[in-house]
Amino acid sequence: MTTFRSLMAAGVAALLTTAALPGLASAEVTVLGWPGGSEETALRAAVEVYNALPNTADTDKVELLFFNRDGFYDKLQADLAAGSDAFDINLIATYSIGRYAPFMEPVDLGTDAEKVFGKPILETMQFEGKQYGVPTDLSLHFMYYRKDLIDALMADDAAKARYAEIAKKYLGKELAPKDPDQWNWDDWAATALYFTKAVNPDSPVRYGTVLQMKNLLFNMMVFQSLPRSYGADWTDASGKVTVDSKAYRTGLELYKKLYDAGATPKDSLSYEYPETNAAWTSGQIATALQWNAAAGELMNPDTAPAVAEDTAVVAPPSGPEGRKDHIHGLGLGLNKSSKHKEGAVRFLKWLASENAALAYAKAGGSPALAPDVVAKIAADRPDLVKLGEFAGAYGYVMNGATSAGALSVYEAQAKEFTAYWAGQKSLDEALAAATRTMTDLLKK
């Protein structure tokens, strides 16, 4: 009986081993990707193409690894710092390269990479002049607006008079409604106030805008294009922190003015990406500065039946320094502790090729591609044309925003700026505290 049981156990073990081995043997390069969104879908499709290539050796085949988005960067940081070799290639973002660079290795993507992505986009994956990854997706912001509401406003003289009255009362100047593509930040604010029920009871929607004001680092990226268009930067050329500036004050005060006037939902201090999308799809919002990634949801009649057909996008409004649009890239780079570096580099080089970028884009990814490359996929992905256009014309990265302390700088700003918006600190106190923390973080 004992012998029979031993034989059974050995048999089951052998069965399990044969079932598991093919997967292990054929996947030598493990990629830790950004889970749960279009990035995952696109990466799966690209890896399928790569693994099926005739010249991809069995030992170079790629296996994908995903875990939850919540706390992704914290877990990744802990894994990298611990020297984990559970993955050979991992996700990086423009704002976190400096933090992860000590645990990663630069990669040479070859000369063709610049032809595919263009120099500025490759730079979103560089730290101290070295290339740390392939830029797979680019993020920036669109100003979403309701075409139907703006068209009605522009066609109604009485509405225009009311608009001018509201602008005078809240912004101190008489303004006339404009085409959203011509907006400066005051025009946008006046439009947001006009479409706010608390300000204008005749407004067809409840709020003129929806601001993402939660104490969250990503919300600072959405906000900072406003002060940037007034000339804001984190530091000057000498490295001195310049957050306590007229430009930042203008931006922060405008957000507070809109929040206090009720132009954004009352709970905006707890709003981030999903709350903004939910507010927009309700049909009760006139404008929203939101990530480009939301376009798929907000302009799709299946996911936003009430507003999709009337939703349009332009680049963020302009300031005295013109239009500015925060950009950052998501990409894939090489783990220093990898045990399969050669195979991993071969995959990264392929990923930086035109064929790979087109396959990735076709499957739903959002790479920023050079004009002649994006033209090849413009029919399938017209949004990528706008993405490349906005990134090229208005994209910027703040001084120090790829440093090791960049994430912590965003965190510090989020804490101090939300304290001001919530009325817990004065503007002077918030900016003084942000300056202190940023000086400490950026000198390291």
Next chain:
Amino acid sequence: MHSTPQQREGRLLLAPLVAFLIVFLSFPALVDIVYALSDVTFQTMRAPQIVGFRNFGVVLADPEFWAACWFSLRFGVLTAIIECGLGLALAIFLSPIVSRHGWTLALIMLPMMVAPSMVGLMYRLVLHEFAGPLPHYLTLWFGTSPAFLDANNAFWTLVVVEVLQWTPFAFLLFHVAYISIPAEIREAAAMDRATAWKILWRIELPMMKATIAIALGIRFIDGFRVFDNVFGLTGAGAGGSTMSLSIYIYQSFFKGGQIGQAVAASVLMFLASLVVLYGAAVLKAQLDRRRMAA
């Protein structure tokens, strides 16, 4: 001083447990102490530089640390009192129903089955002005809905969310304690013409005293170290208005990269817990002595 065979056997059987504790508790505790006394970042985790008690000084001088302590203390005390008050009232008033229909107990226990982080996410939806049922109906009936999660209301919203989830736990403890009181005692008191109020006040509550103390203690500890649902619902809150001590430690460690300070804060939290527990044990011993003397 030769040990008996039974003692030797006992030690042998205890050895795996001791080894487990050494590996899984002592080692992390030792690393914690080293990091708390070191200048250490993610880049230097394997080569921390000892700086003495500097991290403790920095943490103790940080107003955010004290704000986080105050948040956790208020949150822990308030939620423990409200949950135990409600749990006790429900245990007493629902006792006849729950004793007769056991399945109602499962129904009442349901909120406890949901992971706290999921509760945070669930209430983000429930309280959302455009997607949530609560603001929808409040707006429909009263024309407006409060900002549940703004800096002024977030604390009380979080208290309500915590109370709704964990009152069933207090209820369960009190229900078991309440039905354990022998029926004869109540019958004897009733025969002596004691009113229901007097039976409750003079007999039942004193007999449930130990359970009440334990429930308050457990709920306070859970409330004091709250993380998941608060983090899921409001994060650290506007300007850090909903930053509990656990969130402070998490933010310092992962977001700020100040590992030494984060670990020093956790050591301080551990020492404070130790003082409170030791104080409670001393108090209990004194009360027991007084009772014995009486």
